[in-house]
């Protein structure tokens with residue numbers, strides 16, 4: 001479940017570090033009202049001017065009060081969503097043809113935290129078979145048997161040809177590693193780690209998932225949120241792959257990268273079956289992928305300081321958001337990335353109302369998918385606040401911040417992939 005680590009890259013609208021609080025205050029409402037006063041007629045009687053100023057002050061106070069009220073309401077709703085974790089929302093059940101899975105036992109509204117769990121086994125940095133075995137042996141007996149009860153699909157290369165006695169002799173050590181291989185997720189904490197969970201590891205994959213799993217530092221574990229309303233008896237699914245914008249064939253190849261560890265071909269509503277593939281969805285995803293590649297190419301050019309015609313890029317970015325919606329992928333990491341880029345393009349081209357609209361949508365999606373206690377949400381909420389407050393004044397800082405951020409996130413992404421590949425390809429396969 002490599003993508004269930006769920007970390008979404010976020011571009012910043014400027015660095016808070018680059019701007020002091022004092023600078024921000026100067027650009028705020030006080031400076032604005034001073035320039036407004038300049039437009040007043042010099043002959044206007046003092047008392048009338050005072051009235052206007054008082055009126056404005058009252059209006060501003062009222063607006064401020066309304067904002068605070070709205071914020072409090074939002075926070076209360078968020079807290080309620082998190083508290084809802086206490087009430088059971090799902091059960092583990094047989095999922096025909098998929099082994100076990102998690103199923104809703106009541107209506108789960110979008111944004112609810114479905115589960116919040118700490119890892120059973122967590123291997124920091126580059127794990128080895130030895131580390132996994134040692135961590136397993138350190139578990140209490142009941143946890144060990146719960147671990148061994150998890151799905152174990154992985155057949156290590158060449159194993160089918162081993163004589164029976166050798167296979168049996170290898171089984172105990174091989175089973176511990178194979179369960180780990182089938183179920184681990186890669187998490188970005190202060191360092192990379194690979195983890196296995198008792199409940200979150202039961203989540204099956206879909207290319208139209210209704211939930212998002214991510215690492216949450218406040219919980220120090222995985223949290224799973226409903227990214228749309230989920231009805232009773234509906235299976236709760238997440239995405240195992242890096243992007244849902246790939247076409248069907250690539251998505252299924254992705255599930256086998258860097259080596260086969262899950263052994264299934266997806267037959268969700270977007271994939272269809274082998275005999276009746278969903279060609280309409282496939283064409284849409286193919287289109288999405290082309291758009292995504294284009295965006296990345298342009299982003300790379302922009303990061304390197306080359307000329308990019310963002311004005312021309314903008315309609316394509318907006319179309320991407322639209323298609324993702326039509327594919328019922330709102331709320332997924334791909335969607336969050338798409339609205340983030342759309343906000344960026346609107347911002348760079350000076351279309352602040354649209355930038356605000358997309359940024360607001362990003363904030364809502366991150367809130368619903370990651371929760372208000374996620375660092376990602378706090379970052380996006382701060383970006384939106386900054387954009388609202390400072391609008392076009394931040395352009396220069398925003399550009400510098402965005403570039404630095406994109407560089408960092410590209411490097412992080414590479415490091416994460418390398419760690420996963422190293423474990424799966426070297427430790428998991430060759431050493432056993």
Ligand SMILES: C[S@@+](CC[C@H](N)C(=O)[O-])C[C@H]1O[C@@H](n2cnc3c(N)ncnc32)[C@H](O)[C@@H]1O
Pocket residue numbers: 001097098099100101150151153182183201202203204205206261262263264265266267268
């Ligand atoms: C991390 S486990 C998920 C939980 C697992 N189904 C169980 O019984 O514990 C991954 C395994 O689930 C199964 N699986 C996940 N998503 C699937 C899907 N969409 N179709 C078929 N099998 C799936 C595959 O066998 C895969 O190796």
